[in-house]
Amino acid sequence: MARTVLEFEKPIVELEQKVEEMRKYADSLDIADEIRIMEEKVQSLRKSVFGNLTRWQKVQLARHPDRPYTLDYIEMMTTDFVELHGDRAFSDDRAIVGGLARLDNIPVMIIGHQKGRDTKSNVYRNFGMPNPEGYRKALRLMNLAAKFNRPVITMLDTPGAFPGLEAEERGQAQAIARNLFEMSRLPVPIIVVIIGEGASGGALGIGVGNRVLMLENTWYSVISPESCSSILWRSWDFKEQAAEALKLTAPDLLHEGIIDRIVPEPLGGAHRNPAQAAEILKDILVGELKKLQKIKPDKLIDMRVEKFCKMGEWEK
C-alpha cells in the first residue's frame, strides 16, 4: 500500500480498501460476485483516472515518494552490481550513483540521479540535486565504460542541479557543459531513461544518448512548472498552467521528437507496482541494447550528434 496518496489517487485507494475489507469476509460470506464487481469498478476507475491525467498530475506522479529510484531499478533489474564512488578530484557526490552491473547478463555501466525517501536519506542524497562532483563522477564512469567497451545506461530523476554557493565555486555550469560535450562523442552505446523528474540542465547533464526513453508518468523540461510560474506569471500559483504550457510529459516530448520511446508503467503508476515497472523497463532496455551493440563506434557517435542536432524548430 502506498504511503503517500495523491489527491486524484484517493478515490481509487478508497475503493481498493473496500475490496480488501470484503475479501476478509469472503470465506464466511458468499460475496464472490460482489467482490468481482467491485474489482471491475476499481479497474475501470483506474483506467479513467490514469487515462485522463493532466500534465500537472503527471508531474506529481513523477515526484511520488514511493516511486522506484535509480538504486531500486538497479536492484530489481540487474545482478552483480558494483557501485563505484568519487570524481577523483573533490568528493563522492551521493546525488548521483553509478557502477557496473549485468543486465540480462550484458555488462553495462549504470549511472543515475538518486533521491532519498525520508528526511534523513534526502539530506544524505541532497534531494537528488547533484553538485559539480556528481557530473564529474558520472563522466569518469562513462570514460571507464568507454575504455572497456561497456554500454552506458543513465537514469534521470532530479529536481535540478544544486543551486548552492559551493556548487558555483566548483563550476556547476562547466561540469554540465563538459558532460554534454563528452557524452556526444563517447564511443559506446548510451541509453537514457527518464524515471522521474527531468529538470533542466541538471537532468540533461547525464542525458545525451543514442536512445532517450521516458517512463509514462514522468516529466522533462527546461524548468519546473513552479519556477516557470514564478518567473513568467510572477507568482507561484500558476504551476498547473505552466505545466500545460511547457508540454513536459512523455507523449508531448515524443511528439516534439525529443524522446524516442515511452516506457509504459503499471496501471496506477510505477509506485503501485515497482517490480512490474522494473520488469517492463528491463525488457525494453535489453532490446534496445542488443540493437545498439551491433553499431560501430563512429556510427554511434554520428547518430547521437545528428539526433540532437535535429532538435528544434524555426522559420527561415
Added chain:
Amino acid sequence: MAWFRRSKVSIQQEAQKKDIPDGMWNKCDRCGEIIHRKQLEEQSFTCAKCGHHFRIGAAEYIALLLDPGTFREIDRKMRSSDPLNFTDTKPYKQRIKESIKKTGLFDAVRIGTGKIGSVPVVVSAMDFSFIGGSMGSVVGEKVARASERALKSRIPLIVISSSGGARMMEGAISLMQLAKTSARLAQLAEARVPYISILTDPTTGGVTASFAMLGDINIAEPGALIGFAGPRVIKQTIGRDLPQGFQRAEFQQEHGFVDMVVDRKEMREKLIILLKYLWIHKK
C-alpha cells in the same frame, strides 16, 4: 544584408536605433558619470572614469572585434516558430513580434563570417536585448551552424555570450539546444579548429552550462556575472547574503573557469595575439 556589407560605421548606426546605451548622454550605472555617446564609443562602451562595461548589442560587439567591412551575416532572418504554441501572461508569438520590432533583431544571436587582424573567423554574438538573450531553437541552431561553418572552412570560431539562460517558452526544445551546441563543438574540437568563448555580462543558466564554458580559451569581461544558477536563487537556497564579487568574472578566473579577464578596449588585440597562436593555416 546589403547595408551590412558596408563599413563599421553603418553597423554602429544600425545599433544606435535600439540598444542600451542610447541617446547623446548616458549615465554610468556604477559611478554615475555622465558620458557623451561619442566618448563612450571611443572607449568601446566602457566608462572612462570607473571602467564599467556597458551592456552592448551583437552589432556593437561585432563592430568592435572584426576588421571593418569584413562581416558577412548568415541566417539573419531565422526566427522562432513557437513550437509549443506557448502562452503565459501573453502569447509567445506576440513576445517575439514585439521583440523583433523593438530590437530590429530576429532572435538573440547574430552569426557570420569575417576577419580579425586578417585571420578569417566565424563569429557568433548574442544580444541580451532580445528576450534576455535567452536560448531557444534559433539561438541553438545558429550557434550550432556557426560551429559547423567553422569546421567546414577550418577557421576559428569566436562566440560572444550574453544570456539569462535557456528560453522557457520553448520548453524541453530549448533544453536540447545545450546538447546540440555542445555536440557541434565536440566535432570542432576533434578537428582541432580553435574556439574562443567570450563571456559578457550576464552569462548564466543554459548558455553557461553549454557552449560558453567550452572554449579552448574562455575570456570574460571585467565584472561580468557568470554562473549556472542566478544569484537570487542561490541566496534563497543558502539563506544568507552572497559574498562581494560572487559569480563575477574575477571570481570565475580565481576559481579556474576562465583563462583571463580582458578589458573590452583590449579584446580585439588580445584575440589577434591568441588567434596567431591557435590557428595554423593549412593550404
